[in-house]
Amino acid sequence: MTMQKVAHPDEVYTERTVQSLAHMERARAVMPGGMTANIKHYAPYPITINRANGSKFYDVDGNEYIDYLMGYGALILGHAHPHVRDAIARQIEEDGTWLFGTPHDREVTMATRIQKYFPSMEKIRYANSGTEANLLAMRLAMGYTKKYKIAKFEGHYHGAIDSLLLSIHPPKSDAGDQEDPQAVPDSGGMAPDAADDTIILPFNDIKSCARILEQHKDELAAVIIEPMEGGVIAPKSQFLNQLRKLTKKLGVLLIFDEVKTAFRSSMDGVQGLYDVTPDLTTIGKVVGGGFPFGVVGGKSTIMEQSSPLHGTDIFAGEGSRTSQKALFHSGTYNGHPLILAAGIATLDVLEQEYDALALRTDRFREELTRLFQKHGIPMKTVGSGAMFSVLLTESQEINHYRDLQMCDHDARKKLDKALFEAGVYTKPGNRYSLSVVHDDEVLAKTLEAYDRVIPEVLR
Numbered sequence: 001m002t003m004q005k006v007a008h009p010d011e012v013y014t015e016r017t018v019q020s021l022a023h024m025e026r027a028r029a030v031m032p033g034g035m036t037a038n039i040k041h042y043a044p045y046p047i048t049i050n051r052a053n054g055s056k057f058y059d060v061d062g063n064e065y066i067d068y069l070m071g072y073g074a075l076i077l078g079h080a081h082p083h084v085r086d087a088i089a090r091q092i093e094e095d096g097t098w099l100f101g102t103p104h105d106r107e108v109t110m111a112t113r114i115q116k117y118f119p120s121m122e123k124i125r126y127a128n129s130g131t132e133a134n135l136l137a138m139r140l141a142m143g144y145t146k147k148y149k150i151a152k153f154e155g156h157y158h159g160a161i162d163s164l165l166l167s168i169h170p171p172k173s174d175a176g177d178q179e180d181p182q183a184v185p186d187s188g189g190m191a192p193d194a195a196d197d198t199i200i201l202p203f204n205d206i207k208s209c210a211r212i213l214e215q216h217k218d219e220l221a222a223v224i225i226e227p228m229e230g231g232v233i234a235p236k237s238q239f240l241n242q243l244r245k246l247t248k249k250l251g252v253l254l255i256f257d258e259v260k261t262a263f264r265s266s267m268d269g270v271q272g273l274y275d276v277t278p279d280l281t282t283i284g285k286v287v288g289g290g291f292p293f294g295v296v297g298g299k300s301t302i303m304e305q306s307s308p309l310h311g312t313d314i315f316a317g318e319g320s321r322t323s324q325k326a327l328f329h330s331g332t333y334n335g336h337p338l339i340l341a342a343g344i345a346t347l348d349v350l351e352q353e354y355d356a357l358a359l360r361t362d363r364f365r366e367e368l369t370r371l372f373q374k375h376g377i378p379m380k381t382v383g384s385g386a387m388f389s390v391l392l393t394e395s396q397e398i399n400h401y402r403d404l405q406m407c408d409h410d411a412r413k414k415l416d417k418a419l420f421e422a423g424v425y426t427k428p429g430n431r432y433s434l435s436v437v438h439d440d441e442v443l444a445k446t447l448e449a450y451d452r453v454i455p456e457v458l459r
């Protein structure tokens with residue numbers, strides 16, 4: 001078999017990552033683009049990691065990095081936190097297996113723990129990813145309202161669902177007016193009518209949202225939103241409240257996708273920060289302790305549609321064909337004991353350490369801002385709690401996707417590459433997710449690296 005050669009324009013990068021390049025050549029022979037998830041890719045090829053410990057990880061060439069990707073935000077306790085490691089070992093030891101396929105205690109324990117912070121999630125169902133959680137949330141909304149269109153916001157990501165895989169990164173030329181964004185598919189392989197049942201909304205513009213939603217209210221089951229766009233762009237002070245009032249008035253459900261933000265932007269998510277109660281919420285990432293997990297919760301009346309006590313579904317057998325149908329929700333791994341054990345252990349530690357982590361993150365952001373000022377480079381950070389983005393921009397206000405497009409992304413990529421070489425990792429252009437083991441020493445080292453590379457790269 002002939003190996004596909006990979007371009008490597010950056011000599012320093014290539015010299016440090018010889019084994020990563022060799023891995024990529026092997027990977028490209030067996031996987032499209034060498035990837036199992038396209039999000040892992042960046043040019044010319046990503047580094048390959050094979051070991052981690054706390055706040056650090058190590059590539060196949062033996063280079064050490066402070067990890068700010070933290071499993072795309074999932075690992076809020078850092079790599080292999082001892083409390084989670086023990087909980088996983090204990091789950092297997094005490095239960096004698098890692099999968100029952102029946103009800104079990106941890107399903108209820110986890111639901112109660114989540115409800116302490118998300119009282120809007122009156123009833124809860126488990127899934128295996130944020131994507132799956134959003135699929136169920138949409139079905140619940142459609143079943144409840146008997147309407148079959150969904151409105152989503154430009155620039156917001158909700159997983160690989162055709163009707164939501166629209167206008168996440170639309171090119172300006174195709175995206176329409178800012179006040180009236182058009183649906184732009186983000187993937188090949190979607191049916192030509194994939195966008196027909198989706199309405200696109202502009203974030204932080206309640207006037208335009210009101211006009212568009214009024215126009216489509218009779219067909220719309222729900223509005224789904226990342227209440228903090230991309231996990232980092234804050235809603236304007238009254239935006240979420242106004243959206244809540246508007247959707248209620250129009251008979252459209254409101255779904256908060258807090259997959260990134262739950263237990264990271266604050267313990268009680270963006271809904272806690274802004275005191276807004278959605279009809280349905282989806283969460284994931286942190287609450288799964290670094291394992292595949294998603295949760296849907298919301299008003300009892302909406303969630304109860306999926307109860308097998310109120311009807312039957314395909315698993316009830318032959319005799320039930322004429323019965324009233326329950327809203328279908330199942331999955332071999334739903335409520336997986338090992339994942340729930342890891343998630344519950346994560347919440348145990350976070351309850352003790354979240355406040356200190358959020359304070360440390362705030363201080364780190366301030367110090368970073370001062371550093372850029374010292375070097376005379378315009379920069380601002382956006383985010384909340386233990387997650388933020390570094391934006392190279394002179395703009396004072398970042399309110400939505402189109403403002404984000406005005407930032408200097410090429411310079412940010414150069415900066416990220418130079419930081420790699422100084423041992424600081426986040427995926428190029430990605431947000432920074434801190435963990436409880438990103439202590440003062442680790443953060444000081446990061447600031448030193450920034451101080452060295454800013455004049456080299458950005459002047």
Ligand SMILES: Cc1ncc(COP(=O)(O)O)c(C=O)c1O
Pocket residue numbers: 072128129130131132134157158159160226257258259260284285293294
């Ligand atoms: C806001 C949001 N929703 C949904 C998802 C999809 O979650 P998953 O990757 O677990 O399917 C993500 C993933 O990054 C996300 O950030």
